[in-house]
Amino acid sequence: MGVILGVIFHFIGGFASGSFYIPYKKVKGWAWESYWIVGGLFSWLIVPPLAAWLTIPHFFSIIQQTSSSAIGIAYLFGLLWGIGGLTYGLGVRYLGVSLGSSIILGLCMVFGALIPSIYYDFFPKAGKDSFSMLISARWGLIVLAGLALCVLGIIFCGKAGTMKERQISAAPGTDPHGVKVATEYKFGLGMLVSIVSGILSACFNFGLEAGKPMAHVANDAWKLAHPGEGEFLFQNNVTYIVVLWGGMASNLIGCLYLSIKNKSYTDYVRKDVPVAKNIIFCALAGTMWFLQFFFYGMGESKMGNGPSSWILHMAFIILIANLWGVIIKEWKGVSRKTISTIVTGMTVMFISILIVGYGNSLR
Numbered sequence: 001m002g003v004i005l006g007v008i009f010h011f012i013g014g015f016a017s018g019s020f021y022i023p024y025k026k027v028k029g030w031a032w033e034s035y036w037i038v039g040g041l042f043s044w045l046i047v048p049p050l051a052a053w054l055t056i057p058h059f060f061s062i063i064q065q066t067s068s069s070a071i072g073i074a075y076l077f078g079l080l081w082g083i084g085g086l087t088y089g090l091g092v093r094y095l096g097v098s099l100g101s102s103i104i105l106g107l108c109m110v111f112g113a114l115i116p117s118i119y120y121d122f123f124p125k126a127g128k129d130s131f132s133m134l135i136s137a138r139w140g141l142i143v144l145a146g147l148a149l150c151v152l153g154i155i156f157c158g159k160a161g162t163m164k165e166r167q168i169s170a171a172p173g174t175d176p177h178g179v180k181v182a183t184e185y186k187f188g189l190g191m192l193v194s195i196v197s198g199i200l201s202a203c204f205n206f207g208l209e210a211g212k213p214m215a216h217v218a219n220d221a222w223k224l225a226h227p228g229e230g231e232f233l234f235q236n237n238v239t240y241i242v243v244l245w246g247g248m249a250s251n252l253i254g255c256l257y258l259s260i261k262n263k264s265y266t267d268y269v270r271k272d273v274p275v276a277k278n279i280i281f282c283a284l285a286g287t288m289w290f291l292q293f294f295f296y297g298m299g300e301s302k303m304g305n306g307p308s309s310w311i312l313h314m315a316f317i318i319l320i321a322n323l324w325g326v327i328i329k330e331w332k333g334v335s336r337k338t339i340s341t342i343v344t345g346m347t348v349m350f351i352s353i354l355i356v357g358y359g360n361s362l363r
Helices: 002-019 032-055 059-065 068-095 097-122 131-136 138-167 187-201 203-210 212-225 237-262 264-269 275-303 307-327 336-362
Strands: none
Touching: 002 275, 002 307, 002 336, 032 059, 032 237, 032 264, 032 275, 059 212, 059 237, 068 097, 068 187, 068 203, 068 212, 068 237, 097 131, 097 138, 097 187, 097 203, 097 307, 131 138, 138 307, 138 336, 187 203, 203 212, 203 237, 212 237, 237 264, 237 275, 275 307, 307 336
C-alpha cells in the first residue's frame, strides 16, 4: 500500500509540474521574464513557507538549528538547479525543441537518479541506497530497467517532436510546456549547453539529500508525537524552503537581466494589459509549480528518496506535458506516423512507471 500511495503522490506531483504552464498561456501582454518573476515569487518565496507552516509549525527553528554547512550545500544545489533551468532555453534554441528537451530531460532523469546512489557507494549512510545495492539486488535491477525504458520513451518522444517540427516548419517549435522557441541550430554548442543543463537540473535531488538533516528533525518530532504511524508525509517541506531560496536567486538574476536587456520591466505598469488578471494567473501557475515538490515529498516519504522517486517524478512530468500537447492540439496537422511515434513514447514511459513501482514494491 505504501508503494501504491507513493506512485499516486508522484503522479499528482508530476501532473502539477506538467500542467503548471497552462495558466501562463492566459497571461496577456507580458514578456516571458515578466510573468516568470511574478509566478516565481509564489513558487519560491510565498507558497513554500506557507506549506511548511501549515505542516511543520516550528519549521523556522529547525532551519536555525541546522548546521551552516548543510544549509549552504542545500542552497548551493538549489542555485545550480536554477541555472540548469535557465540554460534549458539555450539547449532547445540550439538543438531544436524536441532534441534539446529529450537530451536535457533524459540526462536530468539519469543523473538525478544515479549520482546520489553512486555517492553513497563512496560515503555509505544507513538507510540510503548505493549503486552497488541496486545492481546486486533483484528489485534494484528492475528499477534500473525501468529507468532505461523511460529514457527510451523520451527518445521516442524526441523523435516524434523532430518529425513534427519538420512537418510544421513554418511555425516555431514549442517546448514541453508550450512556450514558442525559435531554433538557431548549432549542434556542438547545443550539445554542450544541453549536457550542462541536464546535469545541473538534476541538482534539485542532490539538494534534497544535502538538506536531509532538516527533514529528519521534522520526521523525528512527528513520529514522537504520532508513535506507530509511519513516516511523516511532509518532512521535506522544510528542506524545500532552503533549496528553493537557491533556485530563486539564480532565476531572479537571469530574469532581471532579461528585463533590463529587453526593457520589459515596464510590463507591470502598462495600461493596455490586464495586470490584475495576469497576476492571478501567475499566482496559480506558481502555486501549481510548487505543488510538484509538495507531492514529491509525500511520495518520497513512502518510497524513499532513492532512484525510484526521482524516476517516477520525472516520468510523470514528461508524460503529462506531452499529453497536454496532444489535448491542446499542438500535434494537429502532423502525419499518422508522427502521432503513432508520440503515442509509442508515452506508452513506453507509462510501462516504465509500472516497472519502477513494481521494483520498489519488491524492496
